[in-house]
Amino acid sequence: MPQLFGFDKVEIRGPKPLPIIGTMLSLYKLLDDPVQVMTELRPHGEVVALIDQSPAMVFVFGAERNREILSQPALFKHDEDLIKAPPGSAMDTMRRYGMVNINGDLHKRERRLMQPAFQKSALDGYATDIIATTRTMLEGWKLGEVSMVDDLCREVTLAMAMKCFYGLDIGEEAHSLGHLAAEWGKTLVAPTTILLPLNIPGLGYWKSLKFGEEVVAYLRSIIQKKRHLEADQRDVMWMIMNARDDQGELFTEDELIVQAAALFFAGHETTAITLAWTLMLLERHPAIHTALMDEIETALGDREPKPDDVMQMDLLDRVIKESMRILPAVPFLFMRVCAEDTSVGGYAMPKNSNIMISPLAAHHDATRYPEPKRFLPDRWLNTTPSPYEYMPFGVGSRACIGMLFAERALRLMLPMILQRFRFSMPAGTRIDRLTRGNILHPRHGLPMRLDPASSPAQPPAPIIGDIQELLEY
Numbered sequence: 001m002p003q004l005f006g007f008d009k010v011e012i013r014g015p016k017p018l019p020i021i022g023t024m025l026s027l028y029k030l031l032d033d034p035v036q037v038m039t040e041l042r043p044h045g046e047v048v049a050l051i052d053q054s055p056a057m058v059f060v061f062g063a064e065r066n067r068e069i070l071s072q073p074a075l076f077k078h079d080e081d082l083i084k085a086p087p088g089s090a091m092d093t094m095r096r097y098g099m100v101n102i103n104g105d106l107h108k109r110e111r112r113l114m115q116p117a118f119q120k121s122a123l124d125g126y127a128t129d130i131i132a133t134t135r136t137m138l139e140g141w142k143l144g145e146v147s148m149v150d151d152l153c154r155e156v157t158l159a160m161a162m163k164c165f166y167g168l169d170i171g172e173e174a175h176s177l178g179h180l181a182a183e184w185g186k187t188l189v190a191p192t193t194i195l196l197p198l199n200i201p202g203l204g205y206w207k208s209l210k211f212g213e214e215v216v217a218y219l220r221s222i223i224q225k226k227r228h229l230e231a232d233q234r235d236v237m238w239m240i241m242n243a244r245d246d247q248g249e250l251f252t253e254d255e256l257i258v259q260a261a262a263l264f265f266a267g268h269e270t271t272a273i274t275l276a277w278t279l280m281l282l283e284r285h286p287a288i289h290t291a292l293m294d295e296i297e298t299a300l301g302d303r304e305p306k307p308d309d310v311m312q313m314d315l316l317d318r319v320i321k322e323s324m325r326i327l328p329a330v331p332f333l334f335m336r337v338c339a340e341d342t343s344v345g346g347y348a349m350p351k352n353s354n355i356m357i358s359p360l361a362a363h364h365d366a367t368r369y370p371e372p373k374r375f376l377p378d379r380w381l382n383t384t385p386s387p388y389e390y391m392p393f394g395v396g397s398r399a400c401i402g403m404l405f406a407e408r409a410l411r412l413m414l415p416m417i418l419q420r421f422r423f424s425m426p427a428g429t430r431i432d433r434l435t436r437g438n439i440l441h442p443r444h445g446l447p448m449r450l451d452p453a454s455s456p457a458q459p460p461a462p463i464i465g466d467i468q469e470l471l472e473y
């Protein structure tokens, strides 16, 4: 069998890295700009090593390799040591119970307990809150000004998340919890925190431990308050607080807190960024924007959408699908780790090798998606990719548990925004990408001018920046 170590067949791009320092540099490059690393490695085959020393770091590409890894979750596990945490700390609790850090029976139990809150039958209960929070937040968006549209989308989804996930109205408490959790998320995934997990005051790792304690204290108090509420609530936390596993057991308090934090990390930023990228893509493509506005006008006129309406708006569906193909909020899945010596695509893969899978690479595969860099919603009229070729929400037993929720929220929020505003990017705007954690952001934000939806369409002004390596128009 060809060996990964020694590069019998697997090639690493560029000069062979220097021992130790080369590995650190490769890791730093990966943390700093994984899209660049992926783009450089892709031409070298389906199984390509970025780091060849144990533990190896390998990218796999193509539907067959994606299937090989993602259909065997017991062999290619989530990394249980992803988070380094002092025992007893909030981060340690995350490490022990966080859904993305666990495997096997514990993962199955947590998923089973969470599932009822994300079933189709639960979704209608959230729709009213999604619509109401979006309406309230959009009232604060300012016409005639250039605003960072990614920040605006973040604020809307924050209000939506606080209400739908925890039952909190957006007020001071929800605002500070949201911002604290967002800061925790940011420090947690900063390259310096990951490369230097040192508990020294001022360093990123120290800050993320501190934010973690504060968020956990907040969530603990919310859960305690909710326990004293008499009436049935319809938020996600309420449902998972009352869910029972096969043995009739409830989540423990620590498990509940971790799920509460995970909901925020996994559900807030991903939804906000998908919304923001979609608004940018529509601004870049006025003809598609006009066609979508016609569909919204025909289906809704001036009224707000209802869940039944949006499920029948076919162009809306194709626009969101295509946006998540071309700029997926999650361009890389969580790293998988080989549980034992094994092989991938015929290459020996030693135990503990780390494997990267990229929805972005899958979505830009020209054999499946001709002209992959072009935003062509109508390609979905005759494209039916396999789950390993289109995976904005992942695949299989580790796929996104909030997928139906997110799909519903996006399809309600986007028409509500477009009914009120038209967006335009100032000429010369720089849009660079930034992948932090596994989320694809605009590095310097998405500045756009907001005008009334009824204002005339303008041709999009030229912009600059490396996002254009992923887009063509």
Ligand code: HEM
Pocket: 099, 100, 111, 262, 263, 266, 267, 268, 270, 271, 274, 329, 330, 332, 333, 334, 335, 391, 392, 393, 394, 395, 397, 398, 399, 400, 401, 402, 403, 405, 406
């Ligand atoms: C547009 C929005 C969203 C996108 C693009 C997205 C994407 C993803 C992806 C790609 C994964 C799989 C990661 C992997 O296999 O490594 C995932 C997992 C997950 N997502 Fe989402 N997500 C979104 C919204 C949400 C929402 C709204 C929630 C909850 C309210 C949520 C909760 C989760 C959880 C808990 C997991 C871990 C599942 C597990 O490991 O079993 N996500 N998401």
